[in-house]
Amino acid sequence: MKILQEYTWDAIRRNKKSSAAIMVAIYLMTTMMSCLCGFFYTMWTDNIQMTKRESGNWHGELFDATYGRELEQIENFESVSEVMIKGPWQVLKVSDEEKRPYLITRGADQEYWDSMAEQYSIIEGSVPEKAGEIALSKQYFSSHPEVKIGDTLTLPSGERRNGTEKIDANVARVDGETFFQTGTETYKVVGKLDVVSESVVPGYIGIHYLDRKTIKPDDQITVYLRFQNIRETYRELPKIAAALGWEKDEYGEYNLRYNTDLLIKYGVISENQRSMLAEGSMGVFISMAGVMMALVVALFVLVIHNAFALSANERLSQLGIFSGIGASPRQIRKSILFEGFLLSVIPVPLGIFSGWGLDSLAMSLINEVNQSDRVANPVVLTFGLPAILPALILALLTVWLSARIPAKKIAKLMPVEAIFAAADSLKVRRRKRKPLYAVLFGTEGELAANAIDARRKSYRTATSALVISFLLLFGFQYIVTVQEAAAKIYEFDSEKFWHVQVWFQDGKLPSPEVTERLDAVEGVKHSLYYNGLACATWQEEDKASEETEKYMGGFEKIASSGKYSTFERDGKYRIAATVIGMDDENFRSYCEAQGIDPEPYFSDPELAVFYNQTEDPFHGTRKRPILREFLELQEGEEILFTEKNVDGIDGDHEFSLKVGAVAEQLPPLEMEPSHFTLIAVAPLSHVFAQAEQCSETRRSSGTRVKGYYLTDDTDGISYQTISRVADEIEEIMEETYGLGDYDMTDSATKRNLNEESSRVMNLIVGFLSGMLAVIGIANVWASITGNLCQRKREFAMLRSVGLTPKQLRKMLWLEGIFLGLRPLLFSLPFQAVFLGVYLHFQEVSLIEYLPYAPYGLVIGYTALILLTVSGAYIVGERKIQKESIMEGVKDDTF
Template sequence: MKIMNEYTYHKIKKNKRYTISILVAITIASALLCSLSIFLYSIWDTKVTSTIEKTGYWHGELWNSISGDKLKYITENPDVEATMVKGSWVTAELSNTKRPYLLMRDADKNFWSDMNLKNNLTDGSLPKKAGEIVVSKLFFTDNPTYKIGDKLTLPIGNRMLDNKVISTQDYKKPGETFKTTGTKTYTIVGELDVSGISAYPGYIAMGYLDVLNIQPSDELTVYMRFVNPRKIYNTLPEIAEYVGLTKNEYGQYGVMYNSQLLNLYGISDKSSTNTQLVIILAIAVTLFLLIMGAFVLIIYNAFSLSSNSRIKELSILKSLGATPRQIKYSVLYEGFLLWIAQLPIGLIIGYTFSYLVFSRVNGILSISEDYKNINVSLSWVVIAFSVISSLITVLVSAYIPARKVAKVPAIFGIRQNSQVIKVKKMKRNLIIKRIFGIEGELAASQFSANKKSLRTAVLSLSMCFILISGYINIISIYNFADSKNNKVINHDITLNLNIMDEPSDKMLNEILSLPEAQDSVVRRQVCTSTYVTSDQESDIFAESGGFDGVNSNKYNVLKEDGKYRITVNLVGLGDESFKKYCTEIGTDFEKYYKEGTATGVLLNSTYHTPANSKVIQQIHLLNINQGSKMLLYEKVEDDMNTNNKFDVQIGDVTDISPSDLGTARYSLAFIVPMKNYQQIVSDFSPDRKLESNRVSIDLLVGDKASPNVKEKLTQICSAYLGSEDFNIWSLVEERNHKELVQKAVAISVSAVALMIGIIGIFNAFSIVSNNIRLHRKEFAMLRSVGLTPKGLNKMLILEGLFFALKPIIISIPVVFIICWYMLRLTSITWIEFLAVFPGKAISIYSMLIFVAILLSYWFSSKSVKQNNIIEAMKDEIV
């Protein structure tokens, strides 16, 4: 075996042309496999990191509280790696503050280090000992006399209503009182940016829990991190049973799983399948198999040429006693040595390629709000997987020709150079000959003879072209359809205030008096429902199928007892906004402020796509007149436990909206002054109070001023509210985000296409070079019978053109089908599409394919043109 190793090593050094060819192929394969591994791992690692930052580093939680004396059964459980504990709720009464209570819990050291709440600290420090607390930002905003470092001695006790204790974390109740049970001193050490919605009667606060001071009667919430999280769906219910929790009516314990994090680890409940994870894994496995399979074909061709070039020598060795196994081993050993030689370079190239792609994507998306950069992550698992997958690719590639060479009898292998090669009858290409002359016919014949060896290159370049041109066409069609279907936007910034109380007048004045605001609308809205019959359908709606033709699974239209329940958005406008709206629709606003039945404007308009049409139309939904009455219901979903209903009167019917109300298709909007709105929603159930009291402020500021106005709005609201109490939508940001996402996707698609394109282009260089070198005797014969250097150039250029055209010709029908399918989904005609057809971009990619192929022929043919005719005809191919 040592002799075979020395022989193999000697041939690698001697046959530099084949060695370099195989090395380049293996290097590209290793680089692309490494790059794909890094892509997938980096995205996964970033997702895990952001999920832990968002939700905390825990696997399971006992949602129902346990008593303090049961905690030891969890901490001493060998399956539990760590616990994060929150103590009992405590209500402390404040004096001379906007809200009467501090609503707080203590948490242990592990909670502050491993859970996500620490990320909300905006000032000061986290509590490190008992008595230290961090309070919500809203506490300091509402009560500027307090500051970090203050000591508070507060009465603690229970919220009471009708001599019954109210839970600390319940919404505020009219008529509730406070019953003192003791006092406690706290030191404020930090500020938390946590939700402080006005539905709660107090400010959120968190303190430090010393686990040694936990009392047996304390009610604890426990989060757990498991040694083996894959057993969590069996272990956590067992722990819940062991600590004394009881099952609910569905036979389940009050436990919660950090499913976002567990799913990323590939862990899910046996009763449910993580479809998204399965799809991602399937795509990843498919990509790896495609790349490995493609490179097996490429490297196999290179190894075949190398092994065929020394088949005579191997046959001589076989005649001297070498076994077929040793012959096979020689070829495999060659592959292994070359794989070892390129491995560090392949890994470095793969890492560099990944870094460049991620840097580009991060650079594009980093200006988006809340975007988390994807950092290039490496681990031993990634390196090992890359190394193993590239080794398998190389060994499989070498094994196929190794097995063939090992089966060749020694006598035939020794005589191979004297064998007569039978050539099939050449197919005449008369049309090509008539157009391009004899050179064209020779080029077509040569390309036809090599089509099997060029199959991988053609397929790879076809896939590359389909990916690029298909994506460009899809984006062009999508953007054009989006521009056709865009609704007229009256306002380009919307500020949503998720509060229960009336917003501060001072804050509203600061917002509405912004100099950039050209128009503004202050509104509140909540979903209600009403029942209509088919007789009330408008004529145009009835002709196109009416409510019977509406997909109830897609839209909130429910048929009950011959009637249809549809959504009605109840909208309350501020006085100034409502008066301006009445002027816009040409009606008198005073009639809407009269006592009695609430009167409002019915927005009787919806978007509808008629049958056998793809054009979205705005139509009247109902045939309803001014002065009619309508019965509205609070209940809009079957699971809502309410029977509240109320009569309203329609003062006017219009199709003009005061703003973008976000109404769904086949629904109405009923617009009333804010006073009437508040009167109606005052009878709503407590669960819907927060929804109905949210305030939205729509502003028209223009594209140029939009970023500056959003910054000002954030500063104004931050001075009065917590960050979770408001959010800002911007039309400009939405457009920019859409463009950025498209650019990022384009880079990702281009990267994948580049991977596949490299396979095709390198294969083209390799095959063309080897074919021309193997047929240099034939070229010499053609030159000897009168083929001029100019004719030879023409022949090679035409062969290159035939080669370059083939992947494009193959791709055109596929791209055509993609465009046809996309156009079927939209209202765009072929004539309209041709106006936005991205011909320039596709032409550039086509030219790149032509240039790559022609360059491969140009480089490969230089030696043939320079060869002496007589010497080329005499020499055997080495």
Template sequence: MWKDYSIGFIKKNRASSLSVLVAAFISALFLSLLCGLFYNFWNYEIESIVLEEGNWQGRITGTYKENAVFDIEHFANVKTAAVNEELSDGQTLVIDICFYNMRTVYQDMPLIAQKLGVPDSSVAYHESLLSTYFIHDPQDASPPLLLAFYLALLLLVSVSLVLIIHNSFAVSMNARVHQFGIFSSIGATPGQIRTCLLQEVAVLSAIPILLGSFIGIALTFGTIQIVNVLADGIVGRRDAVFTYHPLVFVITILVSVLTVLISAWLPARKLSKLTPLEAIKNIDELQLKRRKKSRILARLFGVEGELAGNALKAQKKALRTSTLSLTLSFLGFTLMLCFFTLSGISTNHTYFERYQDAWDVMATVKDTPIEDFTYEDEIHALDGTDSVIYQKAEAYSSVPTEAISKKVESLGGIEELAGNSVSAADDTYTIQVPIVIMDDSSFAAYCEQIGVSPSGTGSVILNRIWDSVNSNFRYKEYVPFLTEEQDTIILQNCDDASTAVTVSVLGYTQEPPVLREEYGNYVLVQFLSVSTWKQIKEVIGNAEQDAYIRVLDTKDRTLTELNKIEMELTNILEHEFMLEIENRVQEKIDNDAMLNGYKLIIGAVCALLALIGIANVFSNTLGFIRQRKREFARYMSIGMTPEGMRKIFRIEALVIAGRPVLITLPVTVLFVWFMITASYLNPMEFLSVAPIVPIVIFIAAIFGFVTLAYYIGSKKILKCNLAEALQSDYMG
């Protein structure tokens, strides 16, 4: 009997059945997509770690013999043990260990160390790999939680889907309260009513769950391909390969089924608890517990606005999910676009635009003092380039108070500008002195550029200090630091102030050489030649280990040309030095690709929230058709025209779609204003590149889909016989 009733109801109530179908499909689709993306992200992370750091879980270092490997392999939980040839030397062996059950690695490794007679300090754990399996050091108070965060997000979305789909089922089931009240009055038990409702859900949801799961897998594959395309060309990155485990599919199906069953069980349980009298008395219409006037809508749209406002208040609980989803999606989308726009402006200010005429290719020559570098001529001879070879060091200098410029004094003194960055003692200031050591020919060219004679031993002083009183960090203005009357400057060793050397001052300048360097705000930068550095390096010390080669392309500065320069540098130096080479144009491409990837991921989350909200609007609109038929039948009985009813629907759609916009735009404006103020950006810079078009498109999409949902619902209501709707229990 119940089987026949369920089949009959499904056939005669297609709109209600459709909302259940859509809810189940969306649930399975989103869960399949999220599970697939999570699994692929997790698998990619593991493969990357294994490729870069090796496939080991525990590592032990000691001076034991190689037969220690044999002893380790006989531990019950040890899967493999092998000597790491790259890290081992003639005296010390490094053994990499893998376990069958890696979750006991933090208990097993100390036992192995004890067995071999080495201290616990000789034990190392592959924490980055273990953390991907959610295995953390029990002694670590702050373990990495990135993957745990993604898993928590997955669970949160699953719970959200339960709440969203619950609304769809609640709408469908609540429309049948009167029917089940009659059944209950003639002997139907609450258990029979629940079984009837759940078997309907099972029949309606089976195919949508399977279909949604398979489409989710396809979308996962497509998303990975899109990410690979966007990230194509990023140096050092390997393409993600789509992988899918059967267990992921099983989990997706189980979670989808569980989600749908919970969503259906909640309203079914509530419905089955109603007494027959309560159910029969249910008039099956939208009801307001307390009537409040919708003053704004009434003033704007008249009687129709008042009626639309009452209908929206009656549906407040059912529409809560759609309102929240649409608001969060639009807020997240606009904040994301504004954040990345502001971030791009800031990055261009501080990096790409700032250094676009300073360097095109940068080579870091590892562990090489500049005085030992012997390829200056080959580097400078590269066709169509301007190059500088340099190294950096640190020192301090004691500067007498009378040497501070009058401009600094007029601004309140060095203490007012620099605060604690400069220390004072007696009549001197101790100032940090970064040293830039340039190859002789580059230093001579720089001296010629600023009008200083490069002859003799000495330094050029970058004589400037940031005027923090009259300018901000975004648009810095500088004033002279020293009076420029000193012919010499004392440079002190950073570790021992008593170790110092006096260096002649060849000249003062406020124009640094064209390098990819950013200097401190309250320091006295010194530019030296290699010849001068050789004479003072034993006293000053504190030189960085690496040397740098800055190459500026004087031709077309295309990526092809810069790649050619990279290749030429590599051919000259790779046989003798370890190099790291950067390409400015390639870095810009990589940076844009990463930003596009971030936008894609966050945009997809926002689109997901928007789709959830829109799906909820469709579900409520189609599900409430029966109840709205009774409502509009009353309106027609007092003389309302079909056009008036359409107007009510249009007002409701306007409010549902417009509320997220009205909430979001002021929040976005405040966010942008705060970010611009905090970063001292010129507001016109943001306005000239503000993401207005995508925001307008997103708004239009929200309005379009909500309007479509109401159009379908209103069309179905208006073409039926509203008088019959007051008498029939089926929607037809």
């Protein structure tokens, strides 16, 4: 074995060009592997960091009532790693002002401040770090400009009361409520929070430091958890709820909350999410991505295998002689593998370093494009062991596979076979007449076609590698462009309904004076105001329509599927419902468009227009939804609604609505009702009055009014006009409502954000596409030059029988064209299958996809591959022309 190792060393030194070719191939492969691994790892870690910044570093929350006496039991669970606590609410009296007379604050312990998103909300000062320190909302500082960071506040503490009844600290204002003082609290102001609150809750927001030792047994607290093993979150959190004696809801679930965004980025998904992935297009996307990664590895194996096969074939007769004098097949195999190891020592580390350099360049470009839109810190390249190890393992595995294929093949040959195989490898198959090529391209074309046909086996690797090169880049582009097409095709076009949208959040109906000012803003063509009250109605099975029974199995099948909100109890079914209130003018227009007389609905608060259709999820698709009549409704009948659409709602307010008419269309609102949801529409004032009678949770959402404003788009949408209108509307809202009592957005801002995101995404896609293109080009060059190296004697023979330099050049050029087009044609069926499968699962037709197809890239990359093939042949041709015929006949290697 020592002799074979010495021979391998000597062969590497003597065959510098073939060794250099292998090292270059390994270097390029390692660079690309390293770059891809580093890039994806950085994107993953940055995504996780952004999620932690936005929603906090926690795994699960005990969302039901939890008390201080249960804290020790929770902390002692073996699976729990960290516990983050928010303490009981506290009410402090700050002034006698009507809007916000209170400071409503809550304590957070050190682990909470270290882990949760509130630490990033501090825009001035610092987070509270010890007892007696507090951070206040920016609203407080705006209303109390005399208060500065570093000041000490001593305020009365106590309870909000309605008569003698205690009111929860953080609920909406109750008419006639009073403050009952129980003591005083002193806090040092250390930070300003970038948060605002609606004046419907009459207080400013504050968060103070919580010392765990001060938690009392009966204190109601909120507990967030991190587990030792994040993958056990969906199993361990319900166990804790069960140990605390909690009861399950009507759906058989505990009242728990999960940090789904963070968990899913760690690959932790629940059973429901897993079934959705299996049923939806995301599972197909993951499968396609897996196929793409497999193709990358396969391509690199082929590229490096081609170089190793060339080296092994050059040493075939010598290896046969060694086999004849006693070297075992295993030793011969190890000799070739040893060559692969030696030739990897330098290029693998260099390739990893080069990959790091490419990633650094990519991150700097992404940060440059992303700097105006990103609220967090710039993307930081995290090129550590998690990026290096996969790249290193994949690189070494690829080298091993590439060397093992020819090693295994040669090791199986008998000594005599190996010696004679070396000579036979220089022979080509007998040429056949190809008159068509001769007519079209002359003698040179026939020679080129015969050369490819005669060396079909030796070109098989190059052809396969080229096919994979096409599939890699085009497959990646198909995934990206089909996703883009699906997003555009199924995008909910909000600009049909609004250009500027405003939320009125003070818990009151917008006054006519305010709406008139908003409607009078120059550029506003149309406005609409509405609210929505989520509720439910209990119905028996016979209330299902004939279509619901026939096509969807009735309420029983819908409820038993467990996928929808429909729920059965004691023979009745709870049906989700939404009652929509529209301003008088738009309600009147909606009714008239449906052929309904609107006037009776203004005088009778129990009368409503019902929309009684639902999508059939059992037979319809996203592309072709099927609407079915939902309930058996008769004009004039009364439907009883309850605010308790889930058992967790505290209130039990009920109200009845009479079916005045059944509409065929939904109101012109940006809404997509959930499956099996009954919709009722009435004047805004009537629905608002019902919302005011609901419990806190339902009242808070039901009294939030939305305003839609459309600008004149007769000559096309003017985003400049939209921005101006939005600015004027914001001035009016700031003047009349103030910070926290309204929110708004506009399509111009939304468009700018989308364009920023698109630029970043295009940069990422372009970077990955460039990587795949470089991989393909490197593969082409290595494959072509490797094959030309073995044909020196063939070219010398052709020159010896009179083939001129010009004819040789034309022959090689045509051979390059034929060889470049053949893999493209071979890849077309695979491309068609790949694209067809993905289009099918995304429910996008070929006609719909064509405007998004990457024509330029397909044509450009095909031309680039052909140019690369031609370039490789031109370089080879020049080397051939420089050498004498005698040298070519004598030695068949460059």
